[in-house]
Amino acid sequence: MSDPARQPPRVWLTLPDGQEVRARLHAKRWTPSGWRYRVGLPVWSVTAAQDVEPVEYTVYVPAGDDQYVRPVEGVDYSAVPIEERPPSHPYLAPPPPGADMHWAWTIEQARVGGPGSRPSGIIVHEHGCKLAPAGGAELTLDDALNAYRRPGTKACQDCAAAEVLSRL
Structure with a gap:
């Protein structure tokens, strides 16, 4: 026993x-x-x-x-x-039944040396992230994934972008 x-x-x-x-x-x-x-x-x-x-x-x-x-x-x-x-972020959890939810993203053109300098790549942010550029276009998940797949593109580490996009 x-x-x-x-x-x-x-x-x-x-x-x-x-x-x-x-x-x-x-x-x-x-x-x-x-x-x-x-x-x-x-x-x-x-x-x-x-x-x-x-x-x-x-x-x-x-x-x-x-x-x-x-x-x-x-x-x-x-x-x-x-x-x-459970998922570590609400974006990773399935939406409640009947909910009309969507993921929204925005991109930032990263630059070496700050504003006015040459572009160095793209950073994908969760739409509304405090580090995202103000007034950035709202992108769909497909748009965000396509941008994220481009060489030199990074996902923001401050919002859910890095965790969600790297899993998808």
């Missing part, structure tokens, strides 16, 4: 028919629809030799308002691993 101190912590799991059973909380995961808990349920399984053996069935259930998973009093959950975290 495995060491109980190394097993995932126990939780109360509410089944679809309303029964509450003890389960084990294996991990948390971020999905486009929110956090999910990966819980393991002890069940009996029939082997190929027609014997019965205990196994654990794991499933992801929505996290949140204790509708599905509730903590067991006195149990420490601080060591539960997070399999996937």
